[in-house]
Amino acid sequence: MKQTSKATVFIILLIFVCACAAQTVSAPEPVHKPEWLWKPSDGGKIGGVGIAKEHIHGLDAQRKLAVSRAIDSIAAQLGVQVQNVTVLESHATSSGSSSTTIDSYSIHTVQGNTVKAAVREFWTDVQTGELYVWMVLE
Incomplete structure (x- = not known):
């Protein structure tokens, strides 16, 4: 009886080890x-x-942020003075509700010239959700 139970346990363990060894783990596909x-x-x-990470206000806001950063990059290469301003406004009502808005402005000065990029x-990047935009000076 002991021989049979030992053999049964051994066979079950052998099947378990073989089943686990047969599974292959593949590396994630390179991006x-x-x-x-x-x-x-x-x-x-x-x-x-x-480059812009996923934005709380959705894809459109993410695109606008990425475009703004690409223009900043081009402007910096031209020796442009770049000034970024963020305005935060909070409003409260007598009923207790409130709202907050954030506006961001990017000001580029190139000795009176306009920077145009397309x-x-x-x-x-599907792994990180970051959106990249490539722009070139016209």
Whole structure:
């Protein structure tokens, strides 16, 4: 009887070990990032990349933030003075409700010249949710 129970336990353990060993764990697929992340200039034209994490106000706000950061990058390469201003406004009513708004402004000064850049491409890193935008000076 002991021989049979030992053999049964051994067979069950052997099956369990074989089942666990047969499972393969695959490494996560590498993220293929676009080449322009490292070389944003294009054909001799100055380029910039803007990055924005997921935004509380959704995809549109995330895109606007990424574009603003790309323009800041281009402006900095041109020796532009960049000034970012954030305005926070809070309003309370007599009924006890309140609201808060945040406005962000980016001011670029280039000795009276306007900085014009065009969006070339958007890319989203699916692992982090970060949105990247590539812009090139026109």
